[in-house]
Amino acid sequence: MQRRQLLPLAAGAAAAVALPRFAWAQGAYKAEYKMSTVVPPAFAWGKGGEIFANLVRERTSGRINIKQYPGASLVQGQQDREFSAMRQGVIDVLCGAPINWSGTVRELSAFTLPFLLPDHKAYDAVIGNTALMNEYFDMVRKAGAEPLAVGETGYRQISNSKRPILKPDDLKGIKVRVVGSPMYGEIMSSMGANPTFMSWADAQPALASGAVDAQENPLEVFLAAKINTLGQKYVTKWNYSNDILLYAIAAPVWSSWTPADQKIVREAAQDAARQQITLVRKLFAEDVQAVSALGVNVHQPTPAEMQEWQVATRRTYARWKAQIQPTFIGKVEEVVAKTRKA
Known part of the structure; x- marks a missing residue:
């Protein structure tokens, strides 16, 4: 698959802007910057x-030492x-799924609507749309963080211990x-x-x-966490939601770094996001065979x-x-619609 440039490059001046309530002067760097991830490096x-x-x-x-704290520890x-912990200064760096933060900043979960991004062609078209992603990044800045890059958490599938889920009615009572x-x-x-x-x-x-x-989780999570050992006997690969993986820095931390270091960090995030997406796509291509085995x-x-799932939601x-x-979201829908005609 030919991938487009995945991430818009924010203008240098705009990239360094922080909200007034978070702004502080550039000063001494911390010995450690704490990064939260929900899962450890065993997962993409x-x-x-x-x-x-x-x-x-x-x-x-x-000069900038980012330490990863998995398990949202x-x-x-x-x-x-x-x-919210980032806003309080507990977390310096986020590498996470905005759906997890929807209770704090609901608008950042815009990409997770059911079947909004039906496949990777649509996903790539959306995150590769510079104007659209710049608009999204502005929402992140307004919420109190400097967005750097976007990866992919992966399409979420459903597994269960009761019965095959072939249609919406099969979910009743589960x-x-x-x-x-x-x-x-x-x-x-x-x-139901x-x-x-x-x-x-x-x-x-x-x-x-x-x-x-x-x-419900991507099948790479099913495999890495050995969910089959937890009684999960049935999987439906319905691709109902795929959130971005957002790399972002707390606004006051970002404003404390020199412009030169900001540029280095942004480019590192973009390189990491590209590698992360490549890994997610490889796992996605192999997951049915691996889970079936x-x-x-x-x-x-x-x-x-x-179509029945889409109607039901x-x-x-x-x-x-x-x-x-x-x-x-209307603009996202327009970008996705063009991929259906191509």
Whole structure:
């Protein structure tokens, strides 16, 4: 697949602008800058964070030392608190999924609407659209962070311990673990499932004990976390949501660095994001075969079945589009529509 330039380069002057409430003068650098990731480097997401931290350390000759804290350990495993913790100065660097921060900055979860980005062709067209991503980056800055680059968390699939899920009705009565996003909860409840909000750290023992029946995550997470050993026998690869992986720096930290170091850090994030996306795509191409080899039943919906899923989530989509950022999402829809005609 020919990939476009994935990330818009922010203008140098604009890149250094921080909100007045966060601004501080450039001063002595910290001995360590704390970066939060939900998962460790065994996962593509965590690996993207590791690559970024290593590149920054190497290219600044150790002036900027970013240390990765996986498992959202800086917020006791509660990944939905990452953005607010960054605002409080607990976290300096974010390498994460904006859906986890939707309770703090709802508009940043714009890319996660069900079936908004139906495939990688649409995904690449959207994150490769300079005007669109500059607009999104402005929203990140307004929220209190300097956006650097965008990777990919991966298409989320559903697995469960009860039965094959071939159509919306098959979700009825199934207890599904979802991340702390009311929208994800509503998607599940609208089809008769019983969503349960919990961190990933809490989800694994809940699956093992049978406290919940199902979970939704990229299949690379299914493989890396060995979710098949937690009673998950059935997988449906429905590609219902794919969030970006946002690399961002707390605004006061960003403003404390020299312009030269800001440039180094931004370029390191962009290089890390490109490597991370390549890894995600490789895992995506191989995941059905790898999961099936574990004895798990994997269903890949037909086009007619996919249409049924999209219809079932249409009302939830419309409601959350109106609440999140309707004008921006409308522009995303226009970019996606052009990929359907190409």
